[in-house]
Amino acid sequence: MTTPAPQPFHQRTEAALADAHLNQTLRRVTARVLDSRTAGLERLPASDDWRDHARRIRAHTLAHLDRYLDEFVTNVEARGGHVHYARTAEDAVTYVTDLARARGLTKAVKSKSMISEEIHLNDHLERAGLQVVETDLGEWVVQLAQDHPSHVIMPIIHKSASDVADLFRRTLGATDEEVADVPAMTKLARARLRPEFLSADLGISGVNFGVAGTGTLCICTNEGNGRLVTTLPRVHVAMMGIERLVPDIPSLGTVLQVLARSATGQNLTVYTNLLTGPRRPDEFDGPEELHVVLVDNGRSTVLGSTEAEILYCIRCGACLNVCPVYQQIGGHAYGSVYPGPVGAVLTPALWGQDEWTDLPHASSLCGACREVCPVRIDIPRMLLTLRAKGVDEGRAPSWIGQGLAMFRRVAARPWLFGAAGRAAAFGTRLLASRGWIRRLPGPLAGWTASRDFPVMAGDSFQDRWKKRQTGKPGGPQS
Amino acid sequence: MPRIARVQLLVTCLVDRLFPETGMAVVRILEKLGVAVDCPAAQTCCGQPAFNAGFRDDARALARHTVDVFSASPAPVVIPSGSCGDMVIHQYAALLADDPVYATRARDLAARTFEFTQFLVEQLGVTDLGRTGEGTVAYHACCHGLRGLGIRDQPTTLIDHVDGLTRVPLPEHDVCCGFGGLFAVKMSDISSAMLARKLDCIERCGASTIAVTDVSCAMHMAGGLHRRGSPVTVRHVADLLDPGDPS
Numbered sequence: 001m002t003t004p005a006p007q008p009f010h011q012r013t014e015a016a017l018a019d020a021h022l023n024q025t026l027r028r029v030t031a032r033v034l035d036s037r038t039a040g041l042e043r044l045p046a047s048d049d050w051r052d053h054a055r056r057i058r059a060h061t062l063a064h065l066d067r068y069l070d071e072f073v074t075n076v077e078a079r080g081g082h083v084h085y086a087r088t089a090e091d092a093v094t095y096v097t098d099l100a101r102a103r104g105l106t107k108a109v110k111s112k113s114m115i116s117e118e119i120h121l122n123d124h125l126e127r128a129g130l131q132v133v134e135t136d137l138g139e140w141v142v143q144l145a146q147d148h149p150s151h152v153i154m155p156i157i158h159k160s161a162s163d164v165a166d167l168f169r170r171t172l173g174a175t176d177e178e179v180a181d182v183p184a185m186t187k188l189a190r191a192r193l194r195p196e197f198l199s200a201d202l203g204i205s206g207v208n209f210g211v212a213g214t215g216t217l218c219i220c221t222n223e224g225n226g227r228l229v230t231t232l233p234r235v236h237v238a239m240m241g242i243e244r245l246v247p248d249i250p251s252l253g254t255v256l257q258v259l260a261r262s263a264t265g266q267n268l269t270v271y272t273n274l275l276t277g278p279r280r281p282d283e284f285d286g287p288e289e290l291h292v293v294l295v296d297n298g299r300s301t302v303l304g305s306t307e308a309e310i311l312y313c314i315r316c317g318a319c320l321n322v323c324p325v326y327q328q329i330g331g332h333a334y335g336s337v338y339p340g341p342v343g344a345v346l347t348p349a350l351w352g353q354d355e356w357t358d359l360p361h362a363s364s365l366c367g368a369c370r371e372v373c374p375v376r377i378d379i380p381r382m383l384l385t386l387r388a389k390g391v392d393e394g395r396a397p398s399w400i401g402q403g404l405a406m407f408r409r410v411a412a413r414p415w416l417f418g419a420a421g422r423a424a425a426f427g428t429r430l431l432a433s434r435g436w437i438r439r440l441p442g443p444l445a446g447w448t449a450s451r452d453f454p455v456m457a458g459d460s461f462q463d464r465w466k467k468r469q470t471g472k473p474g475g476p477q478s
Numbered sequence: 479m480p481r482i483a484r485v486q487l488l489v490t491c492l493v494d495r496l497f498p499e500t501g502m503a504v505v506r507i508l509e510k511l512g513v514a515v516d517c518p519a520a521q522t523c524c525g526q527p528a529f530n531a532g533f534r535d536d537a538r539a540l541a542r543h544t545v546d547v548f549s550a551s552p553a554p555v556v557i558p559s560g561s562c563g564d565m566v567i568h569q570y571a572a573l574l575a576d577d578p579v580y581a582t583r584a585r586d587l588a589a590r591t592f593e594f595t596q597f598l599v600e601q602l603g604v605t606d607l608g609r610t611g612e613g614t615v616a617y618h619a620c621c622h623g624l625r626g627l628g629i630r631d632q633p634t635t636l637i638d639h640v641d642g643l644t645r646v647p648l649p650e651h652d653v654c655c656g657f658g659g660l661f662a663v664k665m666s667d668i669s670s671a672m673l674a675r676k677l678d679c680i681e682r683c684g685a686s687t688i689a690v691t692d693v694s695c696a697m698h699m700a701g702g703l704h705r706r707g708s709p710v711t712v713r714h715v716a717d718l719l720d721p722g723d724p725s
């Protein structure tokens with residue numbers, strides 16, 4: 001799939017906000033998933049301790065990432081796998097397309113992988129002459145619709161069942177009976193995808209966690225497609241960000257305790273696969289070759305920055321579900337493969353603010369994301385550090401910069417602050433009728449698009465306070 | 479609990495200019511409880527608007543000013559705002575961490591600064607102010623107070639002790655109203671959509687008054703309700719607890 005059209009952020013949000021169908025779907029699905037999350041965590045005794053522990057594991061791993069990467073590479077290779085470190089997106093796609101060419105591979109089946117979306121792997125493989133089939137049900141729908149995922153774990157959260165039924169009729173020629181309900185559509189997908197698994201010679205998967213101590217890949221799915229993708233084709237390519245490591249199997253257990261619960265409320269995903277190396281001589285199935293592609297693509301820069309904490313993310317999507325901004329605009333409006341609160345930090349942290357100027361500002365800083373994050377990432381703190389970087393890079397609108405600079409000069413002088421307050425109060429009275437302003441001027445007009453603004457008091461609290469103190473015995477005389 | 483005889487009031491810009499009576503209510507409530515109130519005249523703004531917009535130098539200048547103003551006396555500081563409270567209590571330390579003089583003073587100020595309802599319930603140990611009222615009230619939890627300072631039951635406990643006031647639940651009471659400071663202006667379409675959702679919940683809940691701990695959120699929701707022509711009002715908790723002037 002191609003990159004989203006380079007529309008300005010406000011145009012994308014405008015379109016999303018006008019889409020009542022999208023708003024209803026988002027509200028319904030996020031509410032349901034959040035309820036499941038709460039129930040899932042309640043079933044886990046001492047879930048807060050598990051979350052703290054998971055956070056410590058992620059923090060520790062990233063503080064020693066060099067060491068764990070070395071260990072991981074050594075262990076994958078010791079079990080017969082190949083590892084490629086890709087510094088850039090181009091490097092990663094070139095490795096995979098070169099591999100496909102060298103082995104004469106013609107057809108790839110894919111399980112869900114956000115990193116392959118990040119580097120636009122499908123486009124490149126198709127250009128290299130391969131047929132690529134997404135096999136996660138949601139991702140397959142996205143592929144058929146020539147769309148993009150709008151959520152990190154629920155790629156088609158923006159589509160209703162009837163949207164998918166229409167799509168299947170249009171692109172697959174499905175009969176009414178085949179799209180009568182969700183089970184029928186799932187059955188159709190299953191029938192269509194099965195031959196693809198059997199005829200593919202390349203399986204491409206994402207990786208939820210790589211285990212440094214054993215070289216194991218942990219892949220979580222709910223559909224079993226991850227198992228087929230990594231077992232049936234001759235070659236398995238596993239794509240992962242360099243940060244997706246845990247030290248050992250017990251640490252993996254800890255992060256898995258909170259991952260599915262935070263994502264969908266499940267104790268574990270239906271299929272939680274641990275794959276270590278390609279097929280061994282005494283095994284009946286599994287790929288002949290395993291290639292692990294470790295993608296950096298900006299991550300090592302983030303690691304040394306004030307936003308390093310965003311790399312703790314285990315991609316559960318809870319911050320998207322709970323975010324009142326995401327619930328209004330959905331994932332596509334963010335324009336990045338990583339939407340929602342995590343995306344609003346990760347995207348500009350990875351790739352700079354030239355194209356992503358607005359994302360750190362697409363938040364009311366309500367803090368709901370920090371509250372639900374299974375590894376307690378302080379997303380609001382980093383939205384603020386990114387805003388500060390944006391200011392240092394001269395990206396802030398001049399009216400805000402000049403306005404705040406003037407405000408600071410005034411507010412540093414109490415007498416001037418009082419005088420300016422009186423002037424502002426006078427100004428609001430000029431604009432108001434019956435105590436409210438219906439239209440504010442200039443850049444403040446956005447406020448009065450949907451709400452009135454109150455008139456400021458003629459005598460401020462400080463005025464009233466002074467008057468009251470003067471009247472008191474022993475109070476200051478004026 | 480140690481007796482607190484005197485506090486300093488950090489009244490906040492919005493209370494000062496837009497809701498002065500809320501500030502007076504805070505003073506009257508505290509004085510009625512036997513706590514003397516000082517209100518340093520040199521106070522201005524805590525710096526949060528600049529901080530949230532990314533203008534750290536401007537925010538730092540106002541943070542230093544506020545630290546100076548409230549360090550003249552060692553008395554505890556009371557703020558009728560969870561948002562400005564969170565700024566002083568949590569953000570100053572980070573903002574001034576590298577400042578050799580102000581880092582310590584900021585930490586000292588943070589340790590003796592309290593949001594108003596938390597001060598009443600947790601520092602003074604008061605839940606029943608012996609007030610009476612009327613009508614139906616619902617509580618909206620303002621974000622920074624809720625998630626920054628852990629304000630949960632304090633305001634509702636205080637409200638529930640007001641005789642004659644009936645409290646009803648507000649659906650999605652802990653979801654942001656969409657204010658977010660400059661967010662409401664810069665991203666006004668998203669902010670407006672969030673506000674609309676909040677106002678739908680408010681109009682559905684059947685309350686005649688919405689109680690909050692931040693007048694910024696009150697200004698936002700009240701502005702939206704007024705535009706809709708709704709009779710529902712939004713009040714700071716202090717307004718509902720106001721004993722009125724003795725005179």
